[in-house]
Amino acid sequence: MRRFPVLAGALLALTLLPAWPAHAAGPDGTRKVEVFDQDAPKGYVDVPVSDGPRSRSLAPPSATVTPIEVNGPSDKRIDLVYLGDGFTEGEMAAYTAQVANSWNILAQREPFKSYRKLFNVWQVNVVSNESGSDNDPEPGVRKDTALGGEYYCEGLARLICVDVDAAYAYAGLAPGFDQIAVVVNSSTYGGAGYTEEELVTFSGGHPSGPEILPHELGHSLGDLADEYPYWAYPDDGSTYTGDEPVERNTSTYDAARQTAQRNKWWRWLGAETPDGGVIGTFEGAAYYNLGIYRPSDNSLMRSLVKPFNLVGREEMTRKFYETTGLVDDATPSSAPVRAGGTLSVTPVPVPTVSTRWLVNGHEIAEWAGRTSVEVFDRKPKMSHGQAEQPWCGRKDLKVKVKGERTCVYTAVVADSTDFVRDPAYQDGPLSTSITWTVTGAKF
DSSP states (O other), rough: EEEOOOOOSSEEOOOOOSOOOOOOTTTTTTEEEEOOOOOSSEEEEEEEEEGSSSOOOSSOOOEEEEEEOOOOOOOEEEEEEEEEESOGGGGGGHHHHHHHHHHHHHSSSSTTTEEEGGEEEEEEEEOSSSSOOOSSTTOOOOOOOSSSOOOOOOOOOOBOOHHHHHHHHHTTSSSEEEEEHHHHHOOOEEEEEEGGGGGGEEETTTTTTGGGGHHHHHHHHOOOOOOOOOOSSOOOOBBSOOOOOSSOOOOOOHHHHHHTTTTTTTTTTTOOOOSSSSOOEEETTTTEEEEEESSSSEEEETTOOOOOOOOHHHHHHHHHHHHHOSSSEEESSOOEEEEEEEEEEESSSSTTTEEEEEEEEEEGGGTTTEEEEEEEEEEEOOOTTTTOOOOHHHTTTTTEEEEEEEEEEEEEEEOOOTTTHHHHHHHHTTTTEEEEEEEEEOO
């Protein structure tokens, strides 16, 4: 993840001091870009860097940065950075409205809706000298824009390419960036997914343009495969004969084999899925018509506007936590910890996240849900009828180490969401523990 110091304030005026290094292309000098039409993704093309938009200056850019939504420190959040291309100084209000529309669409779609608090959203107010985009509304139109956006990239009318190096430089003005969304000032449908660069372009003025972003985040955040069966460029696909895919949402195994071997999405088979119907094994995915299966008939990884299916939603949730973690803070942070103080954790602000406490491996049921507990240095006084409080002096909780009584306190923070069924995910990215060794209790 790419992180920069955070400055407080409603409007940040930042300047990137060093020039950003050129973003590396593939070994053949191309970038793989996903192509869309108005209803669905269509496949990929290799865009030669030399044949892309007109070269932009790599001089350090300058632009203000507006925080759209800040939910935590950048090193504990997924930072989504919006850039504008083809918006003049007088069109910043239109750009702001299109950013707000895009973020609203994304934030209302699961699992982004439930995990909104894991995101920071920034708007870099990139000003272009001219309004619009190259080759829009027709080939041959030329506009002087900050990111060099152009339709008809590689001769494809709806493919919008930009100068990736310039985009990275402008994104670097935000306090942190993990994903870049370039809003192009046009009402003509178009966009592109630079999957390996974690960058997406879309026409902000067309109703379907912002729908490209959720699909692309399925790739760049969730490591999800495309579930559509056709490779529009250069052919229509055929029968898949390769190895079992690493992506969790495509498989060469049908439902019977998944169940027998307990692999891929077998735990979800037969469950009702948000994109319609039930989870099964539907033939046709990963650009092939035969020999490979997807979990549902028509999810977001197959067509725009659709929800993620249950398998995609689970993978996205896992990847969110692999990026952010479950705990924003824990105190005290240094050892040793002496009895007589307070231990505390700050979980991420997600409703399904809760905290349990253990002392020397014994769970203290009455502490469930607490974010802080007292570490008593002696048996606490209790009023009549009050339950005994755990303390290090209890015989079942004390351990003698090097002549001192020592207690090990553990806070277990976990997400109990029903978006995830895989126990390896539940015990892995969706659960974490913080341990303090406390010494000095009196008996």
